[in-house]
Amino acid sequence: MxxxxxxxxxxxxxxxxxxxxxxxxxxxxxAGFALAVQPIGAATVSTDTSGLDAGAVKIPVGDQTIPGYRAMPAKGGPFPVILVVQEIFGVHEHIKDVCRRFAKQGYFAIAPEMYYRQGDVSKLKSIDEIRPIVAKVPDEQVMGDLDAAVEFAQKSGKGDVAKLGITGFCWGGRIVWLYAAHSKQLKAGVAWYGRLVGDPTENQPKHPVNIAADLNTPVLGLYGGKDQGIPLETVEQMRTALKKAKVPSEIVVYPDSPHAFFADYRPSYVEADAKDAWQKALAWFKKNGVA
Structure with a gap:
């Protein structure tokens, strides 16, 4: 030849x-990944629904409903509950997959659509298009919607809200810290690279560093040492603030990881650190009564 x-x-x-x-x-x-993050990475994890009851749900909030995604074991229950709070890109396929991963561990995992009233970000192809919508979402609304998701889980008969945890990524990581100061039911939180400091606005009047002393429950923070959006100095500010907290929280920094190191569909994914952090998250929930 x-x-x-x-x-x-x-x-x-x-x-x-x-x-x-x-x-x-x-x-x-x-299949529903964030259009603003393309192309989809080759390392993307896909968790099947074998042995699970998983799919879209409608969550009552007052006299209306918001959409969400729920996954849990197909048999048994009630199960400990994990609130899964979205990235800035909304409840796309990666967030749904995280719900299924928790369900495979025996949890009732639910991810409410936090921007539903302000706009649909799933069709947007630019982060610059998404940010103005996100800026309109009041923290107070988010806290109320998460409370509604807890009530939904309880009323379903399949969620044991006496064993309640929360986890969130990026935008949702910040929300984890805030919800830990808001909720009296929560047992534990795991915040993935959520912003810790910032200027107050009408819709976001406080940030995690401002409410550290008010945490009702322990939070595990998982951060990347090379995160250009969350400088290490702000992580240290939060560590200092946490010394005044009523409950012991912890922050783990992965020195060589960037922002979104757990997001396996994105170029930022760092497999070794993501797997280690996932195990730390599961252990944190079990240690603090969410199992």
Whole structure:
């Protein structure tokens, strides 16, 4: 076989591989991943629904409802409850997969759509389009919607809210700290690279560093040492503030990880640190009565 023919064959297979990757990325995006984060990474984890009851739900809030996603074991219950708070990109496929991962561990996991009243970010392709919508979401509304999700879990008969935990990512990481100061029912929280300091606004009047002393429950913070959006000096500010807290919380920093190191569908994913942090999160919940 001539060298030219070998080259042509190699080029054909190269194009086939590129087309395959494009088709995989396209199918993953169609499955509901954040359009603002493309292409979808090759390391994306997909947790099946075998042995689970998983799908969309409507959560009553006052005289209306908000959409959400819920996953739990198909048999048994009631199960300890984990509130899963979305990234800035909303309740997309990665957040739903996290719910399924918790369900595989024996939890009733529920992720309410936190921006439902302000707008649908799932179709937006730019973070600059998403930020103005997110800025309109009041913290007070978020706290109320999370309370409603807890009530939904309790009334379903499948959620044991005496064993209540919360976890959140990026935008949702900040919310975890706030909810730990808001809720009297909560047993434990795990905050993934959530912003800790910031200027007050009408909709976001306080940040985690401002409410550290008011935490009702212990929170595990998981952060990246190379997170350009959350400087290590702000992490140290939070550690200092936590010394005044009524309950012992903890922050773990992964020195070589960037922001969103757990997001396996994004280029920021760091597999070793993500797996270690996931085990720490599960252990934290069990240690603090959410199991």
């Amino acid at each position: 001539s060298r030219d023919v070998q080259t042509d064959i190699a080029n054909v297979f190269s194009r086939m591989e590129l087309n395959r990757r494009h088709m995989v990325a396209s199918s993953l995006a169609a």
